[in-house]
Amino acid sequence: PKGPKVVYVPPPPPEEESSIFSHYATGINFDKYDDILVDVSGSNPPKAIMTFDEAGLCESLRKNVTKSGYVKPTPVQKHGIPIISAGRDLMACAQTGSGKTAAFLLPILQRLMADGVAASKFSEVQEPEVIIVAPTRELINQIYLEARKFAYGTCVRPVVVYGGINTGYTIREVLKGCNILCGTPGRLLDIIGRGKVGLSKLRYLVLDEADRMLDMGFEPDMRKLVGSPGMPSKEDRQTLMFSATYPEDIQRMAADFLKVDYIFLAVGVVGGACSDVEQTIVQVDQYSKRDQLLELLRSTGNERTMVFVETKRSADFIATFLCQEKLSTTSIHGDREQREREKALSDFRTGQCPVLVATSVAARGLDIEQVQHVVNFDLPSSIDEYVHRIGRTGRCGNIGRAVSFFNPESDTPLARSLVKVLSGAQQEVPKWLEEIAFSAHGTTGFNPRGKVFASTDTRKGGSFKTDEPPQASAPSPAAAADDEEWE
Numbered sequence: 461p462k463g464p465k466v467v468y469v470p471p472p473p474p475e476e477e478s479s480i481f482s483h484y485a486t487g488i489n490f491d492k493y494d495d496i497l498v499d500v501s502g503s504n505p506p507k508a509i510m511t512f513d514e515a516g517l518c519e520s521l522r523k524n525v526t527k528s529g530y531v532k533p534t535p536v537q538k539h540g541i542p543i544i545s546a547g548r549d550l551m552a553c554a555q556t557g558s559g560k561t562a563a564f565l566l567p568i569l570q571r572l573m574a575d576g577v578a579a580s581k582f583s584e585v586q587e588p589e590v591i592i593v594a595p596t597r598e599l600i601n602q603i604y605l606e607a608r609k610f611a612y613g614t615c616v617r618p619v620v621v622y623g624g625i626n627t628g629y630t631i632r633e634v635l636k637g638c639n640i641l642c643g644t645p646g647r648l649l650d651i652i653g654r655g656k657v658g659l660s661k662l663r664y665l666v667l668d669e670a671d672r673m674l675d676m677g678f679e680p681d682m683r684k685l686v687g688s689p690g691m692p693s694k695e696d697r698q699t700l701m702f703s704a705t706y707p708e709d710i711q712r713m714a715a716d717f718l719k720v721d722y723i724f725l726a727v728g729v730v731g732g733a734c735s736d737v738e739q740t741i742v743q744v745d746q747y748s749k750r751d752q753l754l755e756l757l758r759s760t761g762n763e764r765t766m767v768f769v770e771t772k773r774s775a776d777f778i779a780t781f782l783c784q785e786k787l788s789t790t791s792i793h794g795d796r797e798q799r800e801r802e803k804a805l806s807d808f809r810t811g812q813c814p815v816l817v818a819t820s821v822a823a824r825g826l827d828i829e830q831v832q833h834v835v836n837f838d839l840p841s842s843i844d845e846y847v848h849r850i851g852r853t854g855r856c857g858n859i860g861r862a863v864s865f866f867n868p869e870s871d872t873p874l875a876r877s878l879v880k881v882l883s884g885a886q887q888e889v890p891k892w893l894e895e896i897a898f899s900a901h902g903t904t905g906f907n908p909r910g911k912v913f914a915s916t917d918t919r920k921g922g923s924f925k926t927d928e929p930p931q932a933s934a935p936s937p938a939a940a941a942d943d944e945e946w947e
């Protein structure tokens with residue numbers, strides 16, 4: 461409630477079936493997902509399913525899965541669906557672009573259908589069965605559209621709430637009926653605080669990008685959410701967490717939100733990059749970055765490229781520069797109005813602007829067709845952030861490329877974890893990077909997320925058995941800088 465009143469009302473979501481179910485094709489590496497090692501821990505995990513037919517979906521859901529172009533489940537779906545259907549709490553980690561969203565939406569929808577939720581109708585207080593939270597407005601909107609797609613033709617009504625949109629409009633949408641409430645933390649707490657949403661029927665709480673939702677930026681909001689009046693205790697609800705990365709300190713804290721016997725599911729290496737992304741690291745100095753970017757974008761032609769920068773100001777600056785160089789470019793960051801953010805994303809999605817310059821606000825979760833390249837114009841300070849950013853390409857078995865500008869003056873603290881992530885994803889590690897990483901200089905750099913790959917299920921006894929003191933989970937500076945607009 462600061463600044464002028466927000467009047468923006470987003471365009472209505474598509475009504476035609478063809479847009480609701482529009483999707484892109486899986487790539488040549490989709491079948492290789494089956495070779496990834498899966499680690500399930502926790503007592504009595506249910507057996508994985510091999511096909512969607514085994515998922516026990518009702519007819520309308522099964523039809524929607526087919527219309528979405530899904531032929532067979534990905535590993536996180538094969539394991540995640542039966543775990544959720546069995547009523548277990550879950551902390552799931554699987555690489556970017558491997559289908560985590562459907563892994564939680566399908567079993568939740570199935571349960572609602574099986575129990576015959578009442579068709580929601582107008583009421584001054586809504587009592588959703590499901591709450592889904594995610595860290596950014598664009599991501600929660602995407603999850604909402606996925607929920608709407610899978611719920612198509614059923615009586616289950618998903619609604620989305622996020623900042624930057626007219627509150628009156630948002631409230632009216634909620635009051636029309638709400639089974640699945642999707643929201644960013646700030647707006648969600650606001651709506652609950654206004655008494656528009658009651659929690660007595662809540663059965664599922666889903667944290668997407670869970671490690672981000674529980675880091676220093678959002679942890680207080682998540683504690684407030686689970687402490688809201690009427691919120692069922694963790695014993696009386698099912699709590700589900702998904703991400704591609706899970707620092708150990710966050711995992712340990714996440715246990716506060718989960719039943720003791722939650723299941724930990726890791727598909728591949730926790731925090732590992734998607735190996736369908738070809739990663740290149742280029743050593744540059746600050747002043748040659750612009751020319752190198754230009755050269756790179758000229759060579760990629762009209763292929764869609766996301767360019768990540770550190771600050772909102774440089775996002776504007778680089779986008780303007782590229783436009784002056786006659787490259788159709790748009791930008792997304794936290795100082796832009798919501799209307800502009802959504803326009804930017806849609807211009808990028810349609811290919812109207814094949815280049816999108818973005819801050820970390822676009823690093824996680826966004827699923828955009830045909831993104832062939834990611835450029836880290838500035839590297840992030842945390843390795844997990846890097847993994848999420850490059851994961852905007854190489855999705856669903858498709859091949860992607862990521863080029864990162866490494867400036868030794870500022871990026872040396874990241875060198876070690878970068879080497880680990882590169883080799884973990886079978887990428888070539890440049891000699892110079894290895895030298896920086898293992899030189900005295902590289903090792904003394906402070907990097908709170910340095911211990912990549914140390915974390916599997918922390919209950920098995922992770923690196924806290926070593927002498928290293930626990931480190932506070934600080935959000936990366938970029939993330940912190942964008943926090944104020946993430947509600």
Ligand SMILES: Nc1ncnc2c1ncn2[C@@H]1O[C@H](COP(=O)(O)OP(=O)(O)OP(=O)(O)O)[C@@H](O)[C@H]1O
Binds near residue numbers: 483534852
């Ligand atoms: N079984 C499947 N068959 C075909 N396509 C699928 C399947 N499951 C998911 N997809 C598609 O793959 C894409 C990536 O899925 P999704 O966005 O859920 O990935 P994610 O694991 O959440 O990634 P991120 O970590 O980046 O958030 C989406 O376009 C989704 O519709």
